[in-house]
Amino acid sequence: MNVTSLPIQLGPFQLEHPFILAPMAGITNSPFRRLMRRRKSSMVISELVSANGIEYAGARTLDLLRFHEEERVVGLQIFGEDTDLLCKAAQYIEKLGADFVDLNLGCPVPKVVKKGAGSAMCRDPISLGKTLSAMVKSVKIPVTIKIRTGWDSQTRNAWDVVQAATDAGVTWVAIHGRTRAQGYSGLADWDFIGEIKSKSSIPIIGNGDLTTADLAVDRYKTYGVDAVLIGRGALRNPFIFEQSYAVWRGESFSFPTAERYIELMDEQQKMLHEIYNPRMAMIHARKFLAWYSAGFPGCHEFRSKVFSIPEPDQLWEEARIFFEKSTRERDMKFLAQPFLMGGHG
Numbered sequence: 001m002n003v004t005s006l007p008i009q010l011g012p013f014q015l016e017h018p019f020i021l022a023p024m025a026g027i028t029n030s031p032f033r034r035l036m037r038r039r040k041s042s043m044v045i046s047e048l049v050s051a052n053g054i055e056y057a058g059a060r061t062l063d064l065l066r067f068h069e070e071e072r073v074v075g076l077q078i079f080g081e082d083t084d085l086l087c088k089a090a091q092y093i094e095k096l097g098a099d100f101v102d103l104n105l106g107c108p109v110p111k112v113v114k115k116g117a118g119s120a121m122c123r124d125p126i127s128l129g130k131t132l133s134a135m136v137k138s139v140k141i142p143v144t145i146k147i148r149t150g151w152d153s154q155t156r157n158a159w160d161v162v163q164a165a166t167d168a169g170v171t172w173v174a175i176h177g178r179t180r181a182q183g184y185s186g187l188a189d190w191d192f193i194g195e196i197k198s199k200s201s202i203p204i205i206g207n208g209d210l211t212t213a214d215l216a217v218d219r220y221k222t223y224g225v226d227a228v229l230i231g232r233g234a235l236r237n238p239f240i241f242e243q244s245y246a247v248w249r250g251e252s253f254s255f256p257t258a259e260r261y262i263e264l265m266d267e268q269q270k271m272l273h274e275i276y277n278p279r280m281a282m283i284h285a286r287k288f289l290a291w292y293s294a295g296f297p298g299c300h301e302f303r304s305k306v307f308s309i310p311e312p313d314q315l316w317e318e319a320r321i322f323f324e325k326s327t328r329e330r331d332m333k334f335l336a337q338p339f340l341m342g343g344h345g
Contacts, residue, residue, distance in 0.1 A: 043075070081116035107119060113180070119147075147161050149176075165202070268285070292323075296323075
């Protein structure tokens with residue numbers, strides 16, 4: 001048996017492969033997580049949810065914690081600066097039946113950081129360790145964290161955070177290869193992630209700039225991480241997980257056809273309308289369709305159209321027409337090239 005056909009052990013979870021949908025604010029809602037599980041993301045994690053919001057039982061906050069059985073293995077991600085509220089939020093998530101709770105320690109957004117949450121918590125690893133220890137003791141499900149390499153280039157203290165997490169009993173640490181100061185600019189530092197992985201006694205998941213299946217597999221193999229998170233790459237290419245799985249197994253893959261895009265859109269349309277009112281379903285539909293179209297012939301005109309069409313049925317029909325036409329143009333373009341290696345999407 002090819003070694004890459006063996007399952008991956010991540011904490012208590014046995015996963016089919018190491019390619020995981022990254023949690024993204026405003027993006028990884030339940031319908032999108034279900035779509036990506038169907039297209040081979042080996043695990044999914046919710047967008048970040050406020051522990052304060054859970055405490056005050058805000059309807060919008062609690063809606064973000066909704067998940068479908070189809071999503072398992074599924075983690076729910078929280079953020080906050082108050083240890084007691086984080087523990088209570090973790091207990092609430094455990095009662096909901098999620099498989100694990102993930103603490104966001106990487107969010108660089110000012111309104112989160114200025115309250116002492118997100119990336120700000122990592123500035124004091126000793127205090128953070130106490131919070132993590134309390135969270136781990138408060139629940140029976142695994143507690144995991146997602147961090148950045150540090151606050152800025154002068155204070156890249158991710159190793160100190162990993163040590164604090166290890167001592168606290170955290171199950172794994174996901175590391176985005178940028179500092180808080182970088183935001184999403186520049187390049188993710190995978191050498192730094194690999195250095196931490198080489199010293200860590202708990203699983204390390206790498207994250208950052210995984211835009212193709214080849215890159216995802218290369219980073220996983222080169223840096224020896226236990227798994228990789230794919231975020232924005234899945235928005236431009238919602239088939240990246242199954243493609244990564246194929247490359248990891250030494251197999252080739254084909255570019256997704258128009259039929260596959262239409263199948264994806266039909267599923268997403270149905271799921272969005274299951275849990276959102278028509279207005280919210282339309283808002284979500286517009287942003288996902290705009291992301292999926294990136295890189296296709298005519299994508300700029302299509303995006304303009306997406307945000308101006310008033311009726312849902314017309315929006316989805318225009319999307320079907322666009323992907324039928326653009327995938328055909330894409331395929332004609334590649335067929336006109338003298339050589340195309342299979343497996344390099």
